[in-house]
Amino acid sequence: MKAVHKGLALLLPFGLAFGAGLLLFDSRPPATAQTAAPGEKAGNRLVRDGIAVEFAVQPVDGAEPTEGMFADLRFRLSDAASGQPLAGQVPGAWLDLATGNDDPQTACRSRIGLYLKGLPGVRPLLDLTSYYLLILNQDPSITVVDPLTSVGGVTSMFTRIPLRRPPMDWVASPAERRLYVSMPEAGEVAVIDAERFQVLASIPAGRQPVRLALQPDGRFLWVGNDAPGEAGSGVTVIDTRTLKPVLQTDTGRGHHEIAFSADSRHAFVTSREAGTLTVFDVATLERIREIRSGPHPLGVALSPLSGAVYVSDGEAGTLSVIDAVSLETRKTIPVGRGIGPLAFAPDGRYGFVLNTADNTATVIDAASDEVLHRLEVAAEPYQIVFTRAFAYVRGLASPKVSMIDLASLGKGREPSVLGFEAGPAAPRLAGNLPLASSLAPAGDDAALFVVNPVDNTTYFYMEGMNAPMSGYLNRGHTARAATVVPRSLRELEPGLFGARVRLPAAGRLDVAFLLNQPQIAHCFALEVRADPDRQRQRTRLQVEYLVDGHGAVAGAPFTLRLRLLKGGEEPQTGVADLRVRYFRAPSAQPREVAAREVGEGIYEASVELAQAGAYYLHLGAASLGLKFGDLPYLGLRARPAGGQ
Incomplete structure (x- = not known):
């Protein structure tokens, strides 16, 4: 565990829109656009x-x-x-x-x-039926990726968001218009405009702000403060309208997890070392109850179906069921020492308790508060997320991601547990892992992004496949976690x-x-x-690809030849750092090679087209401020050797 960052150790006991098919349109012609009302453009x-x-x-x-x-x-x-x-x-x-x-x-x-x-x-x-993929980096930054282009290698990242200090956790507002990011070293929470991808503010958030939780109604952001001593160890509450703290209070030593009642009436805060669950009245921001749930509470989650809060205790090996209204303990469920992370499926019926000691996920039925299943999952499970059909469990000591079919759960049934490998090595080998999840359901609710911090790649998996379809290599940064920001119509x-x-x-x-x-x-x-500045940029540099129409032969040497022009006429000479990035469609990892000047404004680069297929080639040069994707790309087909 020495290689694992403190943030991850906090979670472990004892320190451990539309389908892809072609839509069939009817043959009737569309109605003619109506005459515009006063002040309205015609045709709208x-x-x-x-x-x-x-x-x-x-x-x-x-x-x-x-x-x-x-x-x-x-x-x-x-x-x-x-x-x-x-x-x-x-x-x-x-x-x-x-x-x-x-x-x-x-x-x-x-x-x-x-x-x-x-x-x-x-x-x-x-x-506008898609989404952006956001990568939480080990350095003080967030990478923003357009999956439709970047994961396939067509272009570089969409943008990068600089932060003041390295991030630990994040949470999005209900409408995904804002993203809140904790920065423990700065003692702040960054507020990011999730439409412009800019930092709006950095809010003082107490000592060691780590875990973030947003009320269901979005009114207050709750921040867990993991100060080393009793003083300052508790929660900070931030008003999301004014972006100012409205409460800072101690709740007890240790790491803090946070949950809310479905109506945002109560907030529940665990204190790991103190062995308590503190309940707050959100309307008054006053504490109303302190519940002894066990010696080391590690996870807390609400089931709206049962109207109860569930608290997992790794040392006692129990799951406490607490009524969210009366705040009385309904039941204590023995599960087993070593349990920690806890989450409920979106409908609130099935709860999953991960046990890092014996590599299992225990399934609880919230309708009866009984243990239904104990399932073997990826080694040292520490993260869980849900799509509509599956629960995904990430193992710290394995590259495997386990998939539990939610429809297969139930008393007397044999659950279906599948899995796939996301990357070459176990996440624990990377070290310095944050609290933020490395699993992120994609926008269509039938796919998943998985960050492997060892090879610095975010893999894309679609349900029904045997393995991830593609991956995004986070060049220049070290990927640690992922989330998705929809850009579909709301x-x-x-x-x-x-x-x-x-x-x-x-x-x-x-x-x-x-x-x-x-x-x-x-x-x-x-x-x-047209933007005049962009127009001037376009006129400053143009490219002509000097390639005949015969394409290339897979496996045979191929030299890309091109001409750079300034303003469409004058040769652009002396570009010593011109590079060519290319990949085979639809989702091969991109490669880069240097181009050299062989004539006045004419450059050549040797590329390896090892397999037959369609290739896309882009140019970049830091000395010109030229990013991959700024200039038109070249589409090139490599035909099989001896083929047509």
């Missing part, structure tokens, strides 16, 4: 099958939509006759350059179908769906909109102003 309102769809865009910084700037996209759905909002829908939207087709709506429906199929190389400029109020986006390009864009029931597919038009 569509009526079809009794449903009205109104599209609007509001720039965040500026008077008109501008490339590279943020804007709020809004779709209002209502009954065309009565005007009543159409709530509870799950629309999708995509932004891409307009096609200029003579029949734009037919072309629009075809493009949406291709987007839904997820074909390599067929991507819109912006996909229902902001009944019938109003929206998202804040960075406008990806200048010119006329198609905003493709899709609704399944009733079936509506339509492209709205959006004019985006």
Whole structure:
């Protein structure tokens, strides 16, 4: 355990949107966009099958939509006759350059179908059915990744968020608009705008702020302070509206885990060394009860189904069941020494208690407070997350991730436990692990991201596969944990769906909109102003790939030849650090090679195309401020040796 960071040891006893299939559209032509009301742009309102769809865009910084700037996209759905909002829908939207087709709506429906199929190389400029992947780094930073491009190696990271000190834990607000990150060395919590990916504030949060927990209603952020002595060991409560602390109080020595009642009325705080569970009245922020739940409480979780709080004690080997209203202990369930992390499936029916000593997960039925199953899982289990269908358990001493089929649980049943390996080695070999989870369910609720800190790679696993499909290598940083921030449309109020986006390009864009029931597919038009600074950047450097149309032969030597031009005319000479990054689609790990100048503005690089398939090649040069993906990429097909 010496190699494991203190943050991880706190958890262990005794120191231990849319499917991918092509949507079938009906053959009826779309209804004509309605005449605009006063002040409304023509073409921004569509009526079809009794449903009205109104599209609007509001720039965040500026008077008109501008490339590279943020804007709020809004779709209002209502009954065309009565005007009543159409709530509870799950629309999708995509932004891409307009096609200029003579029949734009037919072309629009075809493009949406291709987007839904997820074909390599067929991507819109912006996909609002997706999400961002955030990587918590060992250094004071967070890496933001666009999985649609970066995990496949097409481009580099989306952006990086610098922090004041190394992070330990994080939690997102209910609407995912903010991300809170604890920084124990700074004694602060960073508040990050999860739409702009910028630090909004750093809030003083007491001594050694470690664990973060946000109330279900989002009103207060609770911070566990793991001060070494009794003084300062407790919780700090931060008002999420004012971003100021409203309470700092001691609860007892040791690490603190935090849970809440479903109505946010009560907060429950464990103190590991003190052996207590402190209960707070959230309305008054006063402590109302101190419960002796065992000598070393390690985990705490609420089941909304049973209306009880469950506390695991690693030394006693018991699970205390405490009524969330009366605050009386209902039952004490013997589970076994060595238990620690505790979590309930989303519906609150089944609770999982991990035992790092005997490599098991004990399943509790909240309906009866009885032990249903003891399941063998990955060695030294220490983390658990859920999708709709599975519980995923991470082992500290194994690269394996165990999968427990939630539908297979129940009294008298034999649960299905599967698994896959995420990386080459056990996480414990990396050391310096935070409290934040290395497991992150993906946006479609049937996939998972897994960070392996040993090879610094975040793996992407889809349910039904035998192994992860792809991975993101976190170059320049050391990955420790992951989470997902959706960038899909949210229902902001009944019938109003929206998202804040960075406008990806200048010119006329198609905003493709899709609704399944009733079936509506339509492209709205959006004019985006060019940013003069970006235009000047584009005119400063251009690339011509000097490649014939015959492609390459897999396994044979291939020399990439290209020309760099300034302003489209003058050769760009003397770029000593020009590099080529390339990968084989759809998800091979990217490789990099240096390019050398062989003529005036002409460069060559030797690339190894070992296997047949489609390759994508990008250019980068730090001396020019040129990032991979800034210039157009080259698509190159390597055909099999002796093939056509």
